[in-house]
Amino acid sequence: MNMPTDTRALYDKTADNWARQQPSSLSDYTARPQVMALCEPLAGKLVLDLGCGEGYCSRMLRQRGAQVVGVDVSERMIELARQAERAHPLGIRYEAADAVTADLGEASVDLVVAVFLFNYLDVEQMRKTMANVHRMLWPGGSFVFAVPHPAFAFMREAAPPFYFDVGSAGYFSARNKLFGGRIWKRDGSALDVQLVHKTLEDYFEGLRAAGFTAMPTVTELTVTRQMVEMDEKFFGPLLDLPLHLAIKVTRA
Template identity: 45%
Template structure:
């Protein structure tokens, strides 16, 4: 049996399919705008973007007056795309580096105002996720916000394996699939699918990891789904997901 492709290989191969200047992926509608909303006023803020991909969210932040964004991603091709897009949009305060979020240490500053991880933790096992959360805790200024999104833990067990978003749970249940990798796909509105994967965790694992990482306050938690506005925009694309919990957004702030 052949070994599964590494996450880096998957994203190096499909980096061009992720590159975009406007909303096109399902999660560009259902998740990423909610991250921007949760951050609030970021004027002049220095933001850390872990698992930044090709820089789509980073560019959104800079276009909303963030002072600077430092993005890290394990895929060299995604970082190449991020640098090209930032140069094209003339965003000089964008900085990107190739690196694994678990082991990367060469940050340009000792403290950031805020940090985001948009669909990063679904690629990490529980122990790795906890290590990254602890790193973020140490990199945030007092009062800084850490916002991250993940696929909803229940989605693989509720949604059939069909467009425009699914994960294969391979017969595992919600509780016996913990730390197992589920392969999946998420679609663009133009019909192009891209590969995604989810290392399954329960809600408890996210709460426990934040506590172990040193965050002392309870996170805000929002379950994200297709809205009426999405259905009005493109009923054929969004209707198959109506009523399903697609993603979860966590927001936690440092107290010290």
């Protein structure tokens, strides 16, 4: 079993396995393109990518016309993001900081993006971060985030290409507990990931408490028939399972 560990240590240690310029892991197909679609229109927008890792989504946002700042708690991830920026300059700025505690300014950006950040934070940390995000957005600005679908871990055995090992825990008793998991790349290698489980109520109550009052757009993401046609061995085992949630909410 892959045991959970300190987030920053996990990502400093495994950062090099995440570095990529092309889609490689399962969620590069099943989540990130769908998140980008939710972020549009991006041309000319000021965007903050929270938990940017080695910059994969920051680069996608920039290539769609946004001005991007990426923030991540892992210094090694930020080092790799800056290396990619030096190799192929896009004008993205990267900073090492903790999304929960950093002072990231007020009413200064059009869009905040957080792709698989909240599964590393407990409920209280997520609520603080959502409140920070609300403060950072201009009125009319949006927050787009992706998280593991809250039901997924309880519907899935510990097998490729994606799982979280919740053992015998149930949906409610697992709340706010940390579990290890793995997500595979199409080359057959695996990445260690973590889940602090949250219920659906946690996400929507967190947004409400942060000050978001508009109805969010919620997309439940899974593998598509086209993905299975492209690579049945890889995507086939997850057909019909809810994998991730992508949520967009706009600040009034």
